[in-house]
Amino acid sequence: xxxxxxxxxxxxxxxxxxxxxxxxxxxxxxxxxxxxxxxxxxxxxxxxxxxxxxxxxxxxxxxxxxxxxxxxxxxxxxxxxxxxxxxxxxxxxxxxxxxxxxxxxxxxxxxxxxxxxxxxxxxxxxxxxxxxxxxxxxxxxxxxxxxxxxxxxxxxxxxxxxxxxxxxxxxxxxxxxxxxxxxxxxxxxxxxxxxxxxxxxxxxxxxxxxxxxxxxxxxxxxxxxxxxxxxxxxxxxxxxxxxxxxxxxxxxxxxxxxxxxxxxxxxxxxxxxxxxxxxxxxxxxxxxxxxxxxxxxxxxxxxxxxxxxxxxxxxxxxxxxxxxxxxx
Amino acid sequence: xxxxxxxxxxxxxxxxxxxxxxxxxxxxxxxxxxxxxxxxxxxxxxxxxxxxxxxxxxxxxxxxxxxxxxxxxxxxxxxxxxxxxxxxxxxxxxxxxxxxxxxxxxxxxxxxxxxxxxxxxxxxxxxxxxxxxxxxxxxxxxxxxxxxxxxxxxxxxxxxxxxxxxxxxxxxxxxxxxxxxxxxxxxxxxxxxxxxxxxxxxxxxxxxxxxxxxxxxxxxxxxxxxxxxxxxxxxxxxxxxxxxxxxxxxxxxxxxxxxxxxxxxxxxxxxxxxxxxxxxxxxxxxxxxxxxxxxxxxxxxxxxxxxxxxxxxxxxxxxxxxxxxxxx
Numbered sequence: 222x223x224x225x226x227x228x229x230x231x232x233x234x235x236x237x238x239x240x241x242x243x244x245x246x247x248x249x250x251x252x253x254x255x256x257x258x259x260x261x262x263x264x265x266x267x268x269x270x271x272x273x274x275x276x277x278x279x280x281x282x283x284x285x286x287x288x289x290x291x292x293x294x295x296x297x298x299x300x301x302x303x304x305x306x307x308x309x310x311x312x313x314x315x316x317x318x319x320x321x322x323x324x325x326x327x328x329x330x331x332x333x334x335x336x337x338x339x340x341x342x343x344x345x346x347x348x349x350x351x352x353x354x355x356x357x358x359x360x361x362x363x364x365x366x367x368x369x370x371x372x373x374x375x376x377x378x379x380x381x382x383x384x385x386x387x388x389x390x391x392x393x394x395x396x397x398x399x400x401x402x403x404x405x406x407x408x409x410x411x412x413x414x415x416x417x418x419x420x421x422x423x424x425x426x427x428x429x430x431x432x433x434x435x436x437x438x439x440x441x442x443x444x445x446x447x448x449x450x451x452x453x454x455x456x457x458x459x460x461x462x463x464x465x466x467x468x469x470x471x472x473x474x475x476x477x478x479x480x481x482x483x484x485x486x487x488x489x490x491x492x493x494x495x496x497x498x499x500x501x502x503x504x505x506x507x508x509x510x511x512x513x514x515x516x517x518x519x520x521x522x523x524x525x526x527x528x529x530x531x532x533x534x535x536x537x538x539x540x541x542x543x544x545x546x547x548x549x
Numbered sequence: 550x551x552x553x554x555x556x557x558x559x560x561x562x563x564x565x566x567x568x569x570x571x572x573x574x575x576x577x578x579x580x581x582x583x584x585x586x587x588x589x590x591x592x593x594x595x596x597x598x599x600x601x602x603x604x605x606x607x608x609x610x611x612x613x614x615x616x617x618x619x620x621x622x623x624x625x626x627x628x629x630x631x632x633x634x635x636x637x638x639x640x641x642x643x644x645x646x647x648x649x650x651x652x653x654x655x656x657x658x659x660x661x662x663x664x665x666x667x668x669x670x671x672x673x674x675x676x677x678x679x680x681x682x683x684x685x686x687x688x689x690x691x692x693x694x695x696x697x698x699x700x701x702x703x704x705x706x707x708x709x710x711x712x713x714x715x716x717x718x719x720x721x722x723x724x725x726x727x728x729x730x731x732x733x734x735x736x737x738x739x740x741x742x743x744x745x746x747x748x749x750x751x752x753x754x755x756x757x758x759x760x761x762x763x764x765x766x767x768x769x770x771x772x773x774x775x776x777x778x779x780x781x782x783x784x785x786x787x788x789x790x791x792x793x794x795x796x797x798x799x800x801x802x803x804x805x806x807x808x809x810x811x812x813x814x815x816x817x818x819x820x821x822x823x824x825x826x827x828x829x830x831x832x833x834x835x836x837x838x839x840x841x842x843x844x845x846x847x848x849x850x851x852x853x854x855x856x857x858x859x860x861x862x863x864x865x866x867x868x869x870x871x872x873x874x875x876x877x
Contacts, residue, residue, distance in 0.1 A: 474802050
């Protein structure tokens, strides 16, 4: 079997484009003791990978390794038989050789794609930031940037379910409509609109902002700061806007001095023990139709770089996944 | 009676010096219904006033109004008889006319100076930041900047009493010695020493930093960031180092992304309901000798500007107070 893999060809410094990646076709290795070969079905495209690709976390000329879900193709571990549906950190490749200690089972009532999306780390990230840390109350105004993205779309809907007034920030008319019409945002404003974001936000948040779930940082965070109410909570999830320009000036958070505001640069990895319960809860909300989650599929491992760039810069809504082979 | 008052003559933009203040001698007004005349004994010199003087919170050519403690001299409110010991926000003046709704009684077991220091807002600020928010554990390393100042000295000692390893940051050999010898810090490092602060901190905090109580911001905060452990807590109390240079670059806190760190720009005003209990608890620690609090007195209302500048830039330890008239 010839395996197709996507390697990191060069670091994204400063810009990330297709030239950062290279395809490689090599014979598939056999699994050693305690290992399996996983046939990947879905690769998760998440903006945070941009930071890892720029750092020493990924080696050059080695496969990108990221969240993915698939099925065990061949096994050298009796506890993990062929056909088991799993997720974990796999190569950007059709097949990955993985130690079974790094595998997670996907329960029968979860699709493979949602196991690495709404019912996986994206959902847990949204839950931890929007609910555990944000603690939205019915009288609160919650603002979410990347409002229709893989994490933001769940964060906004969870805050809405908690009874808060929820305002989304996104970059196109289609996204703003999707936020209000499909995701239940009370209002949505553009950071590329006719009016400066600060004015649009002021109009959409007449009582100020109690909770800000930030996926983008930079100028959007800057526009949010003056509107924060006393004792506001800032769930700091990402700063996509600065990934391509790390030298750009960060907002001066010392302006919050004395405001009682709290910011948390939370990591889902400190909350992994909650994944089974949160995944089940989000699964019920999806089945009930109380939660909407849009998945965008890009077919074929060779298009993984394109799909990833789309997740960083694209005009998609919801989650971008690379889909490999038959749909499961 | 001729009253001596200190007025804000010009805003500190950019520098704060004696020319920002002006003395005024005017006849003392009589109290109206529901008002009293307070004879001030102590004026509290706190760096945060620097920010208020630069903002519209203080009007030009009007008296500075800040925390002070004194005794009711004449009263037009039967509930507040002459001789009552009180604290509140009074003019920088020998006498202030104050509505009794703005007065707080000072209990008999508290000195007037400590009612606006260790057992007042300074103590409550330290308690809220170091204990409520910082939650120091015995295995934790807690770092405090302005380690021997009016707030920092209590914050460090409270964290030490909670069992944490406590490291202070200060700017002179005398302060470092005072921190370790008198206040019980496990170590103290200088931000003006022979070695860069980052190196000194790394040596003093071999396990990293779990809690940082920040009074200064700027370059000191910058040096702390790389040493923070996962899920660190940053109690953001002040940023003295930037008050004279607001255009200086603020540390980029987005570097904490994914670390699980939490920062709170807490305000003591959101926790005022706790003052009676915290004041009593700190009073017991002071009487027991478990807590040390140094007070520096500058005598005479005419020296209030000098005393305030000393609290901002000076080489004192502990609390700076203007003392007026006989000691009480």
